Amino acid sequence: MSHELLGLGDLDRIIHEPARLLIVTILSTVEKADFLFLQRETKLTKGNLSAHLGKLEEAGYIKIEKTFKGKLPLTICNLTANGRKAFEQYRQRLIQFIDTTSK
Amino acid sequence: MQSDHISRVEERVYRHWYEDGLGELTGGGLFLLFAFYFGGHAWIEKGNLMGRLFLNGGLIVLLIGGVLATRWLLAIMKAHFTYPRTGYVELNSPERISLNRAVTAVVGVVATVFVFLLGQMLGSFSWAPAVVGLLFGIVYLLIAVKSGGVKRFYFLSAFSALLGFGLWFSLLIVTFNLALFYSVLGLVSIISGGVTLARFLKENPMPTELEDEP
Numbered sequence: 001m002s003h004e005l006l007g008l009g010d011l012d013r014i015i016h017e018p019a020r021l022l023i024v025t026i027l028s029t030v031e032k033a034d035f036l037f038l039q040r041e042t043k044l045t046k047g048n049l050s051a052h053l054g055k056l057e058e059a060g061y062i063k064i065e066k067t068f069k070g071k072l073p074l075t076i077c078n079l080t081a082n083g084r085k086a087f088e089q090y091r092q093r094l095i096q097f098i099d100t101t102s103k
Numbered sequence: 104m105q106s107d108h109i110s111r112v113e114e115r116v117y118r119h120w121y122e123d124g125l126g127e128l129t130g131g132g133l134f135l136l137f138a139f140y141f142g143g144h145a146w147i148e149k150g151n152l153m154g155r156l157f158l159n160g161g162l163i164v165l166l167i168g169g170v171l172a173t174r175w176l177l178a179i180m181k182a183h184f185t186y187p188r189t190g191y192v193e194l195n196s197p198e199r200i201s202l203n204r205a206v207t208a209v210v211g212v213v214a215t216v217f218v219f220l221l222g223q224m225l226g227s228f229s230w231a232p233a234v235v236g237l238l239f240g241i242v243y244l245l246i247a248v249k250s251g252g253v254k255r256f257y258f259l260s261a262f263s264a265l266l267g268f269g270l271w272f273s274l275l276i277v278t279f280n281l282a283l284f285y286s287v288l289g290l291v292s293i294i295s296g297g298v299t300l301a302r303f304l305k306e307n308p309m310p311t312e313l314e315d316e317p
Contacts, residue, residue, distance in 0.1 A: 029113040030192050036310075037190025041115070069186075076191065 014059045015090045019044055020052050024079065024087050027062060032078035053077060061086055114251030120194055121250055123185045124299025127259075127292045129177045133169050134289030140165050141282035184300070188307040229271065232284045236267015239288065255295050263288055 015024055022042050027033060033041075039049050053075075056062040061083030065076045079087070120126070140161060240263040247256035266287055270280045 025112050026116065029116050030194055032191075032193045034186070034191040036186075037119075037192045040190055041119075072187070074191070 011093055012086055012090050014055060014061065015086060017052070019048065020056060023049075023052055023056065024061065024083065027077060027079040028084065028087050030078075032076050034077070035075035038077065056083070059086075111251070114249070116192060116194070118250040118253060119189065119192060121246065121253060121256075122189075122299070123181070123303045124296035125177055125180045125184065127255075127296030128300065129173045129180070129296075131289045131292030131294075131296060132176075133173045134285045134292060136165060136169050138282045138285035138289055141278045141285060144278035145276060145282055184304065187309055188304075229280070232280045233267045233271040235281065235284060236263050236265070236270070236288075240264035240267070255299065259292065259295060262291060 015021055019042065023038060026038065026041050035046075035049070035053075038044075038053075039046065042049060044052070053062065053064060057064050060080060062077050063080050065078075067074045067076070143161075240260045243256045243260035243263060247253055247260060250256070266284060270284050273280065
């Protein structure tokens, strides 16, 4: 078995989960986004999105800032430097794997 | 995830920024300010030195103040109409913004020097609306492509270029031509933005629930 295929086992499980992968991908393309924007883009329920954001925050991949705009709660998320690095590594692994298996 | 998938997510996020039509509304307002400026040039007599000086100084104020006022107004309108409905998103990282600004500044300076040198060589600026129309056409085209093909930007791109070239062949004096160009493009941009905003507000009603985000 090739090195690239074996490397798949080391894929970052935090990012690999589809919903979290979508969240991280969206956050990788922007500076910051709020909860409502992420919910609309990912089509996840509030509870589900909140749970995934919590896991990403726990891993140090995103930073969550909770504020208020008037009386409305505002949750702003952005990818940390660690998160960007982890996402880039994840992408590289996947690209290597796809290149290897398509040859 | 493959890079084309990421590009699609990027396009969607970029499209989200323009789906409310506020960019065209405020941009159209800025165009109308330019129309007033060039209209003033067309109406003030050539011998009126004070008037000319006032207008030439006004260009700097208009360029800096107009752009700043447009950005300020856009931020206020986004906060009022867009963010409560579809969420807040900040598009670019500071590095990208700096790069974009640097590229825009260099392109602006090169284009200005080019226009003046060409004008001196040809002894006339009658083609200026065509160049301006083409430049805005390219800007609208870039927005259309970057946002994954929003059709109204293709229309605005073609309209800007055709309007500029159409006015080049008219027999009007150049400042009046530019005033006409900015008026028409400004009005069309405001109409396009207004229709888009009306549709956006209809499709995205203000959420009524005040429950906390989990």
